């Protein structure tokens with residue numbers, strides 16, 4: 372499925388980020404975040420194999436989409452409703468590698484649930500990142516409701532909600548978009564379309580050609596963007612945020628990407644994804660493509676890249692050691708925050 376994506380090469384002429392309103396420093400920072408997210412990702416899989424993380428589910432292959440989107444949002448001001456695959460998104464918005472490791476390892480310093488919930492249910496009160504439930508798509512009507520509140524209060528906050536293409540088959544998803552369309556709410560619906568919902572391919576999930584096609588039915592702008600390109604994704608989210616703030620209503624963005632790993636540590640993707648397909652997508656690794664772009668733009672060289680890779684490894688080592696040293700939640704905290712206080 373989505374074979375056209377495999378054949379299409381990202382075309383990013385040097386210096387293109389400036390046209391999108393990004394500075395040279397910002398794009399190098401984007402690259403740092405992508406490299407750091409991948410380094411965390413790889414460590415978490417290793418910790419999973421060691422039996423230290425009981426459920427592994429990560430963002431490898433989605434970094435460009437997530438980091439690009441995060442750069443267009445205002446952390447701690449806009450409302451963010453991520454889904455489980457959004458580690459690179461929440462990292463870029465301000466969760467530290469330590470907090471992320473504490474989440475995966477179920478430790479007391481996990482900012483999402485103090486180590487009592489399943490990993491990857493990302494949230495952070497200080498960053499306006501709202502916790503989601505495990506049934507996919509349930510965050511979508513929540514986002515519409517939050518956006519309605521912002522509109523009624525005349526705040527210029529944007530609500531950003533993300534999900535996979537599989538989640539777009541749920542009733543919650545359609546209800547959320549319908550409501551946002553009717554009330555023209557300041558919300559960005561961000562679909563990370565990686566072609567599969569665990570083993571179910573896109574064609575068995577969505578009857579039309581693209582998720583973005585569905586936008587018209589809900590009276591909103593629908594955009595397809597190359598989710599392997601952080602600049603393109605940034606530009607799409609930035610335009611949607613400006614539209615929302617200007618009273619132009621919601622936008623549905625479909626960022627096309629690919630997950631490089633099995634769905635989770637409980638999945639074997641060899642049973643449903645041909646290896647040639649995975650290899651073809653790996654040749655479009657967003658981190659390698661972006662590295663090439665930054666080099667062509669004169670912003671990165673091999674020495675600086677080695678420095679960035681070493682920095683990312685050191686960050687992950689430190690975060691892992693600290694998180695492993697952090698205690699598990701105390702039994703006395705079992706019911707804390709479980710119900711409203």
Ligand SMILES: Cc1ncc(C[n+]2csc(CCOP(=O)(O)OP(=O)(O)O)c2C)c(N)n1
Nearest residue numbers: 456505506507535536537538565567568569
């Ligand atoms: C309502 C519901 N049905 C099924 C599941 C089990 N499940 C968890 S993740 C997932 C796949 C979702 O795929 P997609 O939305 O494409 O996101 P991706 O993991 O590919 O990023 C499924 C079916 C669930 N959590 N909730």
Ligand SMILES: [Mg+2]
Nearest residue numbers: 535536567568
């Ligand atoms: Mg998917």
